[in-house]
Amino acid sequence: MMGNDNYNPSAILRPIVTPILEITTETPRTKAFTISAPSIAKEAVPGQFMMVWVPGIDEIPMSISNVNQDIEFAAARVGDATTRLHELKKGDLLGVRGPLGNGFVFPKTPEEKILLLVAGGCGSPPIAFAAAVAIRMGFVVDVALGATRKAELLFYKRFKGLETQGVRRLVVATDDGSEGLLGTAVDAATFLLDTDPAYSACFACGPEGMLVNLNSLLLKYSIPLQVSLERYMKCGVGLCGHCIIDMEGSRVCHEGPVFDAKLLKESDFGKVTRDATGKKEPIQFDSNAS
Ligand SMILES: Cc1cc2nc3c(=O)[nH]c(=O)nc-3n(C[C@H](O)[C@H](O)[C@H](O)COP(=O)(O)OP(=O)(O)OC[C@H]3O[C@@H](n4cnc5c(N)ncnc54)[C@H](O)[C@@H]3O)c2cc1C
Ligand code: FES
Numbered sequence: 523m524m525g526n527d528n529y530n531p532s533a534i535l536r537p538i539v540t541p542i543l544e545i546t547t548e549t550p551r552t553k554a555f556t557i558s559a560p561s562i563a564k565e566a567v568p569g570q571f572m573m574v575w576v577p578g579i580d581e582i583p584m585s586i587s588n589v590n591q592d593i594e595f596a597a598a599r600v601g602d603a604t605t606r607l608h609e610l611k612k613g614d615l616l617g618v619r620g621p622l623g624n625g626f627v628f629p630k631t632p633e634e635k636i637l638l639l640v641a642g643g644c645g646s647p648p649i650a651f652a653a654a655v656a657i658r659m660g661f662v663v664d665v666a667l668g669a670t671r672k673a674e675l676l677f678y679k680r681f682k683g684l685e686t687q688g689v690r691r692l693v694v695a696t697d698d699g700s701e702g703l704l705g706t707a708v709d710a711a712t713f714l715l716d717t718d719p720a721y722s723a724c725f726a727c728g729p730e731g732m733l734v735n736l737n738s739l740l741l742k743y744s745i746p747l748q749v750s751l752e753r754y755m756k757c758g759v760g761l762c763g764h765c766i767i768d769m770e771g772s773r774v775c776h777e778g779p780v781f782d783a784k785l786l787k788e789s790d791f792g793k794v795t796r797d798a799t800g801k802k803e804p805i806q807f808d809s810n811a812s
Pocket of ligand 2: 754755756757758759760761762763764765766773774775776
């Protein structure tokens with residue numbers, strides 16, 4: 523199990539109420555929100571998330587997508603809370619708790635310098651943050667980015683911008699072939715691996731079926747994979763047990779959301795998730811697809 527040494531109990535229990543400083547439309551269904559939360563910004567590492575309280579609607583988990591003196595998250599519009607979020611304007615108030623959960627563990631030894639980062643669909647936020655930090659730490663970074671179509675490639679411009687700063691190769695794939703390869707983020711990763719498989723680690727976030735297929739691919743190359751998982755969350759701090767996956771009682775909000783994929787073998791990974799009531803639902807995906 524990956525460590526979680528980043529907890530600051532007062533920060534995770536008490537929401538900070540803070541105005542939205544900036545809103546940018548990133549794709550037709552995703553907007554990025556910048557807020558000021560210095561205590562979160564000081565501690566956050568790539569892979570961690572915040573519980574974002576949308577006044578009058580709900581409190582929902584959102585990965586941290588960037589940190590400078592301010593903090594950014596990017597929300598796709600899918601239901602009540604995210605629809606309300608998309609209606610908010612600069613200056614409107616949100617509540618945030620965090621940083622929550624663990625983060626990606628970067629390789630330590632100098633010879634382990636090349637990282638593969640894979641983002642599919644709405645999985646770009648923690649991967650964009652990981653890319654920025656990895657470059658600052660001196661890693662060489664390759665990125666595989668996938669989406670249904672060109673317009674949905676989240677943070678595409680940002681990843682392209684990093685090409686001059688430390689992203690060595692950026693390969694994109696779209697389900698409809700409107701940009702890059704015809705296929706998924708796993709096809710983009712396959713392309714990168716075919717040309718140079720010398721990666722010391724891979725960090726990934728995206729639909730769970732994609733993560734399972736990526737895991738099967740990387741096992742062939744013996745490349746260690748860390749995946750960021752999503753489960754329905756209520757408390758976000760390990761108290762309610764709603765986000766438990768069947769692996770020694772691990773809670774995605776507390777022991778995760780980032781897990782070492784090889785430890786997930788006996789868990790719910792790629793098999794079942796839970797709805798808002800706690801009922802188990804099978805995860806459907808094509809295991810023969812790449
Ligand atoms: C650790 C983590 C990080 C996430 N990071 C991002 C991100 O960076 N960007 C992004 O767009 N989305 C992210 N999500 C998903 C996001 O939390 C949901 O899309 C959001 O909660 C939907 O809320 P809603 O009220 O708009 O939709 P609803 O209509 O309430 O739900 C739509 C679907 O969203 C999921 N969902 C709803 N509420 C929750 C909840 N409390 N916890 C988890 N899933 C929920 C369920 O699968 C549900 O079927 C993340 C989820 C987790 C667990
Ligand atoms: S959401 Fe309550 S334990 Fe994870």
